[in-house]
Amino acid sequence: MQQRLGRKKVSDEMMRQVPVAYLAFDVLYARGELLLDRPWRERAQILDQLLSAIRTPVARHSRGSQARLTFEDGEQVTNAKVIRAPVFRASSAQELSALFEAAQARGNEGLMIKDIGSIYAPGRRGKSWLKLKRELATLDVVVTSVEYGHGKRIGVLSDYTFAVRDGERLLNIGKAYSGLTDAEIAEMTKWFLEHRVEDQGFRLIVEPKIVLEVAFNNMMRSERHNSGFALRFPRIVRIRHDKLPEEADTIERVREIYAAQKN
Numbered sequence: 001m002q003q004r005l006g007r008k009k010v011s012d013e014m015m016r017q018v019p020v021a022y023l024a025f026d027v028l029y030a031r032g033e034l035l036l037d038r039p040w041r042e043r044a045q046i047l048d049q050l051l052s053a054i055r056t057p058v059a060r061h062s063r064g065s066q067a068r069l070t071f072e073d074g075e076q077v078t079n080a081k082v083i084r085a086p087v088f089r090a091s092s093a094q095e096l097s098a099l100f101e102a103a104q105a106r107g108n109e110g111l112m113i114k115d116i117g118s119i120y121a122p123g124r125r126g127k128s129w130l131k132l133k134r135e136l137a138t139l140d141v142v143v144t145s146v147e148y149g150h151g152k153r154i155g156v157l158s159d160y161t162f163a164v165r166d167g168e169r170l171l172n173i174g175k176a177y178s179g180l181t182d183a184e185i186a187e188m189t190k191w192f193l194e195h196r197v198e199d200q201g202f203r204l205i206v207e208p209k210i211v212l213e214v215a216f217n218n219m220m221r222s223e224r225h226n227s228g229f230a231l232r233f234p235r236i237v238r239i240r241h242d243k244l245p246e247e248a249d250t251i252e253r254v255r256e257i258y259a260a261q262k263n
Contacts, residue, residue, distance in 0.1 A: 024051065025085035025112075028120060041116045044087065051084050100132060109133060109217050109232065136218050137257050139231075139249045140240055142170055143210040146192050147203045149177065149185075157189040157204065160236070162212060164227060166251040170208055171227035173254065174216070179236030188239070211240040211248055219258050229254055 004010055004018050027047040028035055035043050090096045090113075100111055110133035118128035141162035149158035159177040163170035180188070191210070198205035214234050222230035 019081075021081035021083050023083050023085050026120065036120045036122070039117045039119065040114055043120070044116075048084065051082060096132065100134070104134075133217055133233075136216060136261060138213050138215045138237055139164065139173075139253070139257075140243060140247070141173065141212055141214050142208045142245045142248045143192075143206060143212060144170055144172060144208050145203055145205050146188075153185070156185050157192050158185050160212065162214065163208070164249050164251050164254055165246075166227075170245075171251055172225040173227040173229050174214065174225065174231040174234045176212075176214055176234040176236050180239070184239065208245055211243040211245060213237040213240055219254070219261055221258075227251060227254065229258060 004014065004020065007014075024047060026040075027043055027050065030046055030050060035046065038046075088099050090099055096111070096113070103109075103111055110131060113130045113132055115128040121128075141164055143160045144163045145161045146157040147159040147161075148154065149156055158180070159175060161172055161175045163172045165171075188210070192204060192206050195207040195209065196204045197207055213236070214231070215237050216231035216234045218232045220230055220232065221228060224230055
């Protein structure tokens with residue numbers, strides 16, 4: 001998927017080599033009716049009926065390959081697919097744990113737990129829908145650059161790019177902006193301003209002396225960072241005042257975690 005992200009044009013060849021599918025997990029409107037107030041069990045039945053119905057080809061009005069999301073067969077372009085998100089029922093913590101392990105084995109990040117009687121409430125959080133995730137591992141990393149935040153964090157340095165060791169070098173592997181308290185961010189902002197190496201305006205290159213413990217859900221290969229890896233959903237666990245940069249984790253540790261994750 002990384003090969004297709006950010007592209008303005010996607011060729012027919014890339015659509016064949018890197019096919020994508022639309023994963024449907026809910027339906028909000030169907031056959032002229034708004035379904036937000038229907039319980040999830042009813043919306044799920046309606047979605048199943050829609051996806052099991054015979055679909056007719058969509059006319060192609062654009063000459064660009066990106067508009068060719070059709071259901072008919074043909075050599076010209078890979079078919080667009082609409083897939084029903086898998087649904088399972090659990091009635092105990094043990095069953096949930098087994099479903100979670102199976103989800104991670106498929107390469108998913110976790111589970112979305114829903115009350116079958118829940119309505120669809122846009123923009124509202126509650127206990128009817130809960131995310132279940134577990135951290136894959138943590139790494140002790142060194143902060144190499146920092147950026148000013150957004151919203152309530154405008155004016156403070158809250159976004160941290162961090163690296164692991166490769167001998168005497170530091171190789172960037174990710175960026176995190178959540179996990180620290182406002183007091184810790186204010187303290188770190190003062191420190192980073194006093195220890196900047198290069199001021200690039202919105203971004204500062206800083207002395208690589210601050211060690212953070214960072215948790216993440218999984219790891220992937222990526223050309224975005226010079227380590228060749230990237231972390232999914234990284235978040236700061238704590239500032240490691242007890243560690244020196246020389247004690248941070250290494251690229252070898254990263255490769256071990258990546259290999260274990262694949263297995």
